[in-house]
Amino acid sequence: MQNNYDLDLKTIQLQNERLLREISELHKMLEAPIEKSDVSKEFYTVQECAEMKGAASLSSYKANRFMLPGAGNSKYCVYILGRLAFPASEVKRWLTVDDSSYLDYARECGVTVIPEKYLRLAQKAKQKAGGQ
Numbered sequence: 001m002q003n004n005y006d007l008d009l010k011t012i013q014l015q016n017e018r019l020l021r022e023i024s025e026l027h028k029m030l031e032a033p034i035e036k037s038d039v040s041k042e043f044y045t046v047q048e049c050a051e052m053k054g055a056a057s058l059s060s061y062k063a064n065r066f067m068l069p070g071a072g073n074s075k076y077c078v079y080i081l082g083r084l085a086f087p088a089s090e091v092k093r094w095l096t097v098d099d100s101s102y103l104d105y106a107r108e109c110g111v112t113v114i115p116e117k118y119l120r121l122a123q124k125a126k127q128k129a130g131g132q
Contacts, residue, residue, distance in 0.1 A: 043078065043085035044069075053095060066115055069094035071106035099125035 044052070049069060050061040061067055069086040070076020076090050086094075097105040103122045106114055 040088055042088055043080055044088065044091045045083055045085050049086060049091055049094070052091070064115075066106070066111070066118060071102075071109040071111045073109045073111055076109060100129045 041048075046061055046068060047058055050056070050058045053061075056067070065072040068077075068084075069090045077084055077086050079085065094105070099121050102118065102125075103114060106118075
């Protein structure tokens with residue numbers, strides 16, 4: 001009887017030691033800093049761009065290609081599975097542009113014909129920015 005008791009006790013001790021090692025490994029994993037993925041998306045759709053930029057509806061961005069990344073210049077977009085998409089580098093640049101600097105951005109993108117509506121919007125934004 002004592003022999004079985006000793007065997008059971010030894011089994012319990014071995015299980016406890018194994019659990020302690022596993023808990024110790026788990027504790028190390030939890031303390032380690034979480035590595036964030038550097039991989040961002042390579043391309044963004046019109047819908048994703050509209051959500052990030054905000055300030056206008058998706059239909060406005062779809063209807064006015066001039067307001068999209070690259071200011072409507074086709075060299076700044078690609079089609080992926082039939083959907084218009086823009087490289088992440090251009091989207092990041094585009095996100096920093098507001099109405100007051102949009103014409104300069106469009107010229108940097110190689111756009112020479114600017115719709116009259118956007119000339120007025122840019123002028124209005126520059127006046128407002130200059131007045132404040």
